[in-house]
Each structure stands twice: as C-alpha cells, then as structure tokens.
Amino acid sequence: MDIFNVFTFIGGLALFLFGMDVMGEALKNTSGGTLQRSLSKMTSSTFKGVLLGAGVTAVIQSSSATTVMVVGFVNSGIMTLHQAVGVIMGANIGTTMTSWLLSLVSVSGTGFLINMLKPSSFAPLLAMIGVLMRFAGKTDRTKNAGNIMIGFAVLMTGMETMSSSVEPLSKMPGFIQLFTKFTNPLLGVLVGLTLTAIIQSSSASVGILQALCSTGAVTYGAAIPIIMGQNIGTCVTAILSAIGASKNAKRAALIHLYFNIIGTIIFMTVFYTLNSIIDFSFMDHVANPAGIAVIHTTFNVTATAILFPFSRGLEKLACATIRDDKTPVPDEEQDEILQRLDNRFLSQPSVALSVSTDAVLRMAEYAEEAVDLAMSLFDKYDEDVAARIKKLEKKTDRYEDRIGTYILGITPQALSEKESRRTTILLRSITDLERIGDHAVNLKDSANEMYTKNQHFSNNGAEDMKVMLRAVTELLKITTSSLRDFDPDAAEKIEP
The missing domain is CATH 1.20.58 (Methane Monooxygenase Hydroxylase; Chain G, domain 1)
Incomplete structure (x- = not known):
C-alpha cells in the first residue's frame, strides 16, 4: 500500500462522512419535524419510548442526533427523565439500520438483480436522479428527496472507495498481525471507543470497520470487541451536549453512557465465557460487512432486552451520580x-x-x-x-x-x-x-x-x-x- 492509496482512503472517508451528513439532514427535513416533535409527546410507557426511539433514529440515521434531542427535551422540561430512558434504548437499535445499508458493498453475483444491488451500479443512477430532483424540483419535499438520493449515492461511493483503497493491506503481514492484537477484548474496545469518540458517530466508525473487511485481515474475533467500544464511544456526543444543561439533562446523557457500558460488560462477559466453554469456530473467520451488521444489531437488541426491565434502575443510578442541589432556584429561572x-x-x-x-x-x-x-x-x-x-x-x-x-x-x-x-x-x-x-x-x-x-x-x-x-x-x-x-x-x- 503506497501513499496514493492513503490519499484515496482519505478521500473515500471524506465522501462517506459528507454523504452521511447530507442524507441525514435531508431525511430530517423531509420528516418536517414530525418525528422529532413526536419525541416530545412521549407517554410514560418505556416500551413505546423504545419503539419511537428506534423509529426516529432509523429514519434520521443518527443515534447521536436522537440522543442530543432527548437531552434537550429533558433539559427544557418537555420530556421527563423516565421517558428519556426508553427513547435512548431505542436509539441504539435504530442506529443499526445504517450498518445494514452499508453492508450492500459485500453483495456479489452475476445476475441482473444482484448487480443492481451493488453500489457501483445503483449509486450513479441515484446520484443523477437526485441531482435532477434537487435542481428541477419546485417544492422543498422534492428537493429534500433529491438530497437524500445524492447523500446516499455519495455515502456508498465513499464506502466503495475506502474498501478498494485498503485492499493492498491484505498483502501486508504487518497489518494482518496488527489486527490479531485486537482479538484482545479490552484493546479492541479501547480502539473502537477512541475512533468513535473522535468522529462522534458510531454509524461512521462501523462503516470504516466494514470497509476494512475487504482486506481479509478483520476476523470476527477482532471485530466484536471493536463494535462494543464503538457503542460506548458514541456517547461522547450526548455528554458534550449536556455541558451547561440542567441536572436531569446531564442524567439523560449519563443513562446513555451507563446503558452502553453495562450492556457491553454483560454481553462480553456472557459471550467470552461461552466462547471459553464452547469455542466458537467463527471467531477466526474473516468478517464481512453483513456480518458486522449482524453483530452490531445483535448487541444492541440484546442489551436493550436485558436492561429494559431495569430502566428504573438506570434512572436511579444517574440520579445517584448527579444529586439535586438544595439551593432554591429563582422563580424567573x-x-x-x-x-x-x-x-x-x-x-x-x-x-x-x-x-x-x-x-x-x-x-x-x-x-x-x-x-x-x-x-x-x-x-x-x-x-x-x-x-x-x-x-x-x-x-x-x-x-x-x-x-x-x-x-x-x-x-x-x-x-x-x-x-x-x-x-x-x-x-x-x-x-x-x-x-x-x-x-x-x-x-x-x-x-x-x-x-x-x-x-x-x-x-x-x-x-x-x-x-x-x-x-x-x-x-x-x-x-x-x-x-x-x-x-x-x-x-x-x-x-x-
């Protein structure tokens, strides 16, 4: 792999992040605020909160955006802390939708329909249709629909560019040996956490991991702990948004963090204990983008299922971490x-x-x-x-x-x-x-x-x-x- 491959990877990453941003903004604009406003009208049912959080995040393609909105709603008193718990859990499930879309890069075959599912086939068509709708459309809805297509096409093009640029790494023994170190669960979690904290998007960091799958160096043993860390790293955005907010808003951000940390600890403890007993054979298999999506979804759904009955416990833990002041607040405030x-x-x-x-x-x-x-x-x-x-x-x-x-x-x-x-x-x-x-x-x-x-x-x-x-x-x-x-x-x- 030479310097030009590095430049190509950087360009692909830039396209990928830009496309994700354009598509996410267009999706939010297309919803006309209906999905976002519905978050503020939550009932006290945690289960409904999970469903709504998953639905909103799947549509706007960003668990960070959903969680930041939740922090804002709690800060302004529109939503209670208890209502926020379910939405945060659901947001973690909804964000897995992006990884499934990105897994299309692994589609292979020779049939016409199979070929049309490949980004290299449909991305140019989507981009052209999107551009025509963007410039010829007379309504905001038509233009936003065009932006969605353009954003998705750019995102998939960036994903393919990243995948092709890292293929030479498959012939580098040093790179393959580097990934064998990530099979150490704690190191893998730390790498996933750091990468996601820097780019502040678990969807984007999962996409980068899916792109690296094309090297053949990423095994499931290395990918699983990295994905766990990515789920923790995405909490940074909500925590930053809670700076200067009310105590309840800070607690909402902490609930997001606690949910992912506790979920990761439980999932990894059970998984690696079973692995030591059963010895999962797939751990040494080369991971592919679809497999990454499966792991990402399995973790978030499992963590939600396990912690759902303890939603009140998460709330109490956040309240115990950030205690109420006894100083009275002026009426004006x-x-x-x-x-x-x-x-x-x-x-x-x-x-x-x-x-x-x-x-x-x-x-x-x-x-x-x-x-x-x-x-x-x-x-x-x-x-x-x-x-x-x-x-x-x-x-x-x-x-x-x-x-x-x-x-x-x-x-x-x-x-x-x-x-x-x-x-x-x-x-x-x-x-x-x-x-x-x-x-x-x-x-x-x-x-x-x-x-x-x-x-x-x-x-x-x-x-x-x-x-x-x-x-x-x-x-x-x-x-x-x-x-x-x-x-x-x-x-x-x-x-x-």
Whole structure:
C-alpha cells in the first residue's frame, strides 16, 4: 500500500462522512419535524419510548442526533427523565439500520438483480436522479428527496472507495498481525471507543470497520470487541451536549453512557465465557460487512432486552451520580416555557420553531390577560390588579427578548420556505405582543388617573367601553387562535 492509496482512503472517508451528513439532514427535513416533535409527546410507557426511539433514529440515521434531542427535551422540561430512558434504548437499535445499508458493498453475483444491488451500479443512477430532483424540483419535499438520493449515492461511493483503497493491506503481514492484537477484548474496545469518540458517530466508525473487511485481515474475533467500544464511544456526543444543561439533562446523557457500558460488560462477559466453554469456530473467520451488521444489531437488541426491565434502575443510578442541589432556584429561572428554548434544538429548525411557537402563544396569553385586567380597572380600580398588570408587562418584555434572540439563532440554519415564513411571522408577532403589553400599562395608568381624580364615565360612555371591551377581547382571542394554528382564514376575520 503506497501513499496514493492513503490519499484515496482519505478521500473515500471524506465522501462517506459528507454523504452521511447530507442524507441525514435531508431525511430530517423531509420528516418536517414530525418525528422529532413526536419525541416530545412521549407517554410514560418505556416500551413505546423504545419503539419511537428506534423509529426516529432509523429514519434520521443518527443515534447521536436522537440522543442530543432527548437531552434537550429533558433539559427544557418537555420530556421527563423516565421517558428519556426508553427513547435512548431505542436509539441504539435504530442506529443499526445504517450498518445494514452499508453492508450492500459485500453483495456479489452475476445476475441482473444482484448487480443492481451493488453500489457501483445503483449509486450513479441515484446520484443523477437526485441531482435532477434537487435542481428541477419546485417544492422543498422534492428537493429534500433529491438530497437524500445524492447523500446516499455519495455515502456508498465513499464506502466503495475506502474498501478498494485498503485492499493492498491484505498483502501486508504487518497489518494482518496488527489486527490479531485486537482479538484482545479490552484493546479492541479501547480502539473502537477512541475512533468513535473522535468522529462522534458510531454509524461512521462501523462503516470504516466494514470497509476494512475487504482486506481479509478483520476476523470476527477482532471485530466484536471493536463494535462494543464503538457503542460506548458514541456517547461522547450526548455528554458534550449536556455541558451547561440542567441536572436531569446531564442524567439523560449519563443513562446513555451507563446503558452502553453495562450492556457491553454483560454481553462480553456472557459471550467470552461461552466462547471459553464452547469455542466458537467463527471467531477466526474473516468478517464481512453483513456480518458486522449482524453483530452490531445483535448487541444492541440484546442489551436493550436485558436492561429494559431495569430502566428504573438506570434512572436511579444517574440520579445517584448527579444529586439535586438544595439551593432554591429563582422563580424567573423556573419559567417552564422559556426553558424549552434550548440551544440544542437550533440544529433542528422544525423543533426549534415548535418550541418558539409555544413561547409566543404563552406571551400572547400574558398580553391578553394584561388587557382584560386593564379594562376592568375602569369599572373598579384595584391596586393588586394594577400590580399584576405591571408584572405581566415585564413578562412580555422578557419573552420578547428571549424569543427574539432564540429565533435569530435559528435563521442561520437551512430553512424550508415554510419554516422561513414562520420565522418571520413569529418575529413580527413578538414585537406586536410586547406593544399590547405596553398598551395595557397605558390603560392602567389612565384608569389610575381617573380613580385618583374621582372621575367617571357617563352611562353612554360606560356602555361604549363595554362594547369596545368585548370587541378587543374577541379580537385578541381570534388573533391568538390564528397564530396557534397558523390559520389565514381565522386571521381574515380580524380586519372587519
């Protein structure tokens, strides 16, 4: 193997990682945030959490992305720690889908259908179709579908390039001897852990291992401990995302780590104990990409099956590791809605816009309440009510500042036309809602002036005020409703 083979391998790895990123982003955009938002609506059933976690990860092709979202949901209070356990377990199962797709490089045969399953046959066709859809498509959905095809084609091309570039290694005794050392389980785990921690993707590191299978030097004895280490190494992404987060969010990241460490210890202990008794003959056989996928899937499914009954135990272990503070948290920091504006969602625009919309709707409720209370002061002035109006106005100010800053963090992301339009609407809405809060204070001041000067409306004036109050109240309710559902038909009822 010469320097040019190394360059080819590096280029193949670059294509592989880029293709995986493009395909993953396109898959997330195609789902329109439905899968991501469904994570936030989890029930208390751990089993349903496992199914949903597996489904979401299989679609977006990244257990790291799913786990980071879970950490964000727990941090913002959208999801409980107990709900997170099942989703994390499921994410480990869902991530095995990528290894099965990559195993297509090992397909061999001479028939037409068999040849069409080979990446060298279908990747160019997918790439061309994807490019046509990407540039000729008129809708975001069509363009995203094109990006999925392009990403997958690039990914498979990179995989094939890596496999072909390392073939000369099969003739190097030193390389073959190197892999015999990985049959030491602890060393293999360490290698898999380190590689995955560096590139922060178990799917990518498993893909690299599958590519190395073409050398004939990777036996199942060497591959098994490396795969175990890869599952532990992928936890680094979630742990990094939990830095600066709430204690429960950090616990969610720890649950991911504990699940993989405990699962690895149990799996390896049982497997190598049986191997010492039975002596599995396949351990010395040369591994292939499909075999790697089988091992990857078997481990994650087995670990989930074993640890599923102990989900509460994992939760308690994480809570015992990170204990609660006894220091009380200021009320302002306990605002549940504002806590949901988590920066971890900024890379998932659909989720970030969903939590932003919730915050804007809460802001609208505060503004509406402030106006209702202010109008009531003209009938009967009350200092407690006046104080409540001032407090609500401060809340709308705080919401405008926090939501505006958060939404501006979304805008650098690649947004669809619909998401971009919603971003603009939300930014305009918070400015108007803050102004409504200011008007409520102005009304309160006017009512206070009338009260201190002992002034009153005439009977006709009082009736006019009641009519105006009903109209304003109805306007605010229709406005909030149309904003909640982004319903243009409801919004058209406001103008008359």
